[in-house]
Amino acid sequence: MSTRPKVGLLVMALLEDDYNKTAHIRPVAQQAVNRINSIISEYAETVCPPLVEEEHQAEAAAQMFNAAGVDLILAVELAYTKGIVPVRCFLNTTAPVLVWNTQQIEFLPEDADFDLIMVNSGMAGVPEMTSALLRLGRPFWIVTSQIDDPVGREKLKEYITAAGVARRLKSARIGIVGHAFEGMTDLMVDLLSLRKHVGPVCWPVEPEKFAVAMQSLAEDEVQQLIKSESARYKVEMDAKLFDRSCRLALALEKVVRRYQFDALATFDQVWLTDPRVGIIPSYGTGRLCEIGIPCSTEADVSTLVAMLILQEIAGKATFLENYVIDFKRQAIILSHDGHGNPALAASAADVKVKHSIYYQGVHGFGAAFEFAYAPGPVTMLSLVPVNQRWRLILSEGESLPITPRPISAPQMLFKPKSLPIADWCDAWCKAGSPHHQALAYGHLASQIKTFAALKNLDVFEV
Numbered sequence: 001m002s003t004r005p006k007v008g009l010l011v012m013a014l015l016e017d018d019y020n021k022t023a024h025i026r027p028v029a030q031q032a033v034n035r036i037n038s039i040i041s042e043y044a045e046t047v048c049p050p051l052v053e054e055e056h057q058a059e060a061a062a063q064m065f066n067a068a069g070v071d072l073i074l075a076v077e078l079a080y081t082k083g084i085v086p087v088r089c090f091l092n093t094t095a096p097v098l099v100w101n102t103q104q105i106e107f108l109p110e111d112a113d114f115d116l117i118m119v120n121s122g123m124a125g126v127p128e129m130t131s132a133l134l135r136l137g138r139p140f141w142i143v144t145s146q147i148d149d150p151v152g153r154e155k156l157k158e159y160i161t162a163a164g165v166a167r168r169l170k171s172a173r174i175g176i177v178g179h180a181f182e183g184m185t186d187l188m189v190d191l192l193s194l195r196k197h198v199g200p201v202c203w204p205v206e207p208e209k210f211a212v213a214m215q216s217l218a219e220d221e222v223q224q225l226i227k228s229e230s231a232r233y234k235v236e237m238d239a240k241l242f243d244r245s246c247r248l249a250l251a252l253e254k255v256v257r258r259y260q261f262d263a264l265a266t267f268d269q270v271w272l273t274d275p276r277v278g279i280i281p282s283y284g285t286g287r288l289c290e291i292g293i294p295c296s297t298e299a300d301v302s303t304l305v306a307m308l309i310l311q312e313i314a315g316k317a318t319f320l321e322n323y324v325i326d327f328k329r330q331a332i333i334l335s336h337d338g339h340g341n342p343a344l345a346a347s348a349a350d351v352k353v354k355h356s357i358y359y360q361g362v363h364g365f366g367a368a369f370e371f372a373y374a375p376g377p378v379t380m381l382s383l384v385p386v387n388q389r390w391r392l393i394l395s396e397g398e399s400l401p402i403t404p405r406p407i408s409a410p411q412m413l414f415k416p417k418s419l420p421i422a423d424w425c426d427a428w429c430k431a432g433s434p435h436h437q438a439l440a441y442g443h444l445a446s447q448i449k450t451f452a453a454l455k456n457l458d459v460f461e462v
Contacts, residue, residue, distance in 0.1 A: 005164030007044040007072045008065035010089055011036055012052045013079040013119065025115050026051065032078050032104060032119055039153070040074060043160045053081070058088040065093050072163035074156075075129065076100045077122035083132045090138055096166075096454050097133060098159050101126045101144040102152070141453065162451040165312045169199030172308055173260060174301060176204050178267030181298035186434030189302050189385055197390050198383070198455065200305055205259060211276040214251035222247055233342075234352045237367060241279065242353065245367035248277060249284030256293055263294040263308055265301050268339075272361035279366030280359040282338030286369045286410075289318060289341035296436070297339050302383040306392070306438035310381055313447050314440035316343050318373075320380075320412065321436045325425065331400055331415040332425070334439070338368025340410030344441065345371040346401070357408045372404040373412040379444040380414070380437045391458040392451075393431045395424070396443045412439070416462075424462060431460040 011033040016023035030051050037048040047068045049061040065073060073095050075086055090097065103120040126142075133140045141159055145152020180187035191202045225246045229235065235242055248271075256264055266285060271277035288295040294307035296319050303319060310317040318341035320334040337358040345351050356368035375398070382393045395416060402413040416424040445461055452459035 005044040005072065005160050005167060006068060006070045007040055007046050007074050007160055007163070008061070008068065008070035008095065009033070009037055009040060009046055009048045010052060010058070010061055010073055010075045010086060012075070012077050012081040012085060014081045014125075015053055015079070015118070022115065022118050025118055028115070029078055029119055035104070035147070036076055039147070040156070040160070043157045044072075044164070052085065055085055055088045058085045059092065062089040062092040065089075065095060070095050071167040072160060073097050074100055076102060077125045077129065079118045079121050080125035081129070083125070083128040086129050087132050087136070090133065090136060096163060097138060097140040098156070099126060099130060099140055099142040100156060101142060102147045104147050106146050139456075158447055158450050159454070161313060161447060162454045165309055165451050166199065166454055168312045169305065169308060172200040172262040174200050174202045174304060175256060175259060175261035175264045176202055176299055176301065177207055177210070177264065178270035178299055180300065181267060184298065184435075186384060186436075187298065187300050187302070191301065193385065194301065194305070194390070198305060198457070200263075200308070202301055203259070203261070205255065205261075207270045207274070209255050210248070210251045211271070211274055213254045214247050215276055217247055217250055221250060225250060229353065232348055232351075234350070236352055237355045238364075241355065241364055242367055244279055244363060245281075245283045248279065248281050248366070249287045252281060252284045252288060253291070253293070256288065261293070263304050264288060265296045265299045265304050267299040268297050269359055272359060275362055278361040278363035280338065280356050280361060280368070281366065282356050283353060283367035283369065285339050286342055290343045295319070295339075297336065298436075300436050302385075303434065303436040303438055306381045306383045309448070309451065310379070310438050310440035310444070313444055313451075314442050316341060317438050317440045318344055318410070319436065320439055325421060326413060327421060329400065329413065329415065330421045331413045332421060333402075334412045334414050334437075335407070335409045336436075338409050340369055340371075340373075342369055342371060342410070344373050345410070346374040354408045368408040369410050370404055370406070370408050371410050372402045373399050373410060374441070375399050375401045376441055377443050378412075378414065378439055378441050379448070380439050381448060382433045382437045384432050384434050386432050386458070389458050391432060391460060392448060393428070393433045393460045393462065394445055394448050395428065395462040396445050399441075417443070419462070427462045431462055
């Protein structure tokens with residue numbers, strides 16, 4: 001499950017030394033620290049040391065940040081601070097650094113006294129701090145805004161969210177069932193490189209475990225799922241095969257939770273010849289997506305990671321591939337064989353559960369979803385390794401209303417945001433996109449680019 005990002009607040013001001021004599025405003029400066037803490041607490045869990053003025057306080061802050069495992073350090077200068085002070089913190093931490101160049105007043109009033117200037121003059125010291133970061137070789141990002149500026153707040157939120165996505169990926173465990181579909185070159189990826197540069201660890205899990213779990217289910221649990229799904233979806237298939245599909249769906253969930261996987265990449269065909277299973281798991285893999293456990297077919301790990309990224313940003317994601325170009329509407333139909341996220345359907349009441357038409361097992365065709373995705377703004381995302389670098393490829397657009405075709409599969413009519421469809425297809429292919437993509441609702445290019453910058457990943461927008 002997702003958790004809130006964790007941000008360490010390094011709020012600084014030089015108030016008292018041999019030459020500066022403004023210690024009397026420490027309470028005012030500490031109030032500003034508390035205000036900043038309150039603002040950032042809206043977006044993240046915070047680790048907030050008291051106002052930092054000297055090196056030893058910066059070292060104490062660094063120890064707090066390290067102990068808490070913060071995802072991001074937010075550095076703020078209320079007033080000029082000697083650069084060696086934040087450097088002490090930066091040298092002893094590894095979390096990404098975001099500099100918030102902010103002040104509490106919008107402008108300096110004509111009757112302002114020096115005390116007011118002191119707690120609103122961070123710009124005097126910020127260049128020294130950012131110059132030090134550059135000289136140290138420490139990547140950083142910066143937002144300049146007045147403290148109550150909503151645009152500035154939104155930028156902060158975007159960086160904090162990106163840091164949370166990075167944390168999520170670093171701790172994510174992906175279960176891999178079977179092997180990547182034979183011959184699919186875009187699924188041939190280096191899992192150690194993925195772990196190093198993007199985050200998740202990939203863990204093989206034997207198909208046997210799911211077959212065993214399927215045989216050991218409590219009967220009342222199976223019947224409860226059959227009843228609840230029949231009540232909310234249009235189940236149009238043989239009752240015995242739907243029963244078997246529900247058993248497989250529950251088995252998938254149980255194994256995923258037992259081994260604490262955050263996502264699952266399955267070679268769906270692995271169970272077709274096993275008499276204990278003997279069907280395709282399209283209904284079960286779609287159900288995993290619906291309950292917040294991203295799942296890809298064909299054991300596609302890289303697209304599964306793209307799903308994790310989008311789910312962390314937008315809350316829900318799905319798995320698709322290109323089907324048929326619609327030159328008439330300057331769009332393209334996206335779908336996948338029976339698999340998709342029904343939580344993103346245009347209408348839950350119109351979701352159908354039908355016999356798959358794609359892969360036949362020893363017990364016949366298992367259940368698959370058929371529905372139209374909801375209309376609205378969407379973002380597609382793919383992840384692919386190119387020339388020893390990981391590349392995120394994204395495209396914003398619109399999901400147009402569509403009448404689902406009778407193909408036992410979820411379907412979307414995707415219209416690119418700006419390009420004509422032929423130009424979009426050319427550009428999508430030239431960018432190095434694989435044949436699968438993740439998708440979520442909302443125009444998310446800015447958030448994805450911010451995440452890519454934090455992780456030093458290449459990013460292409462089509």
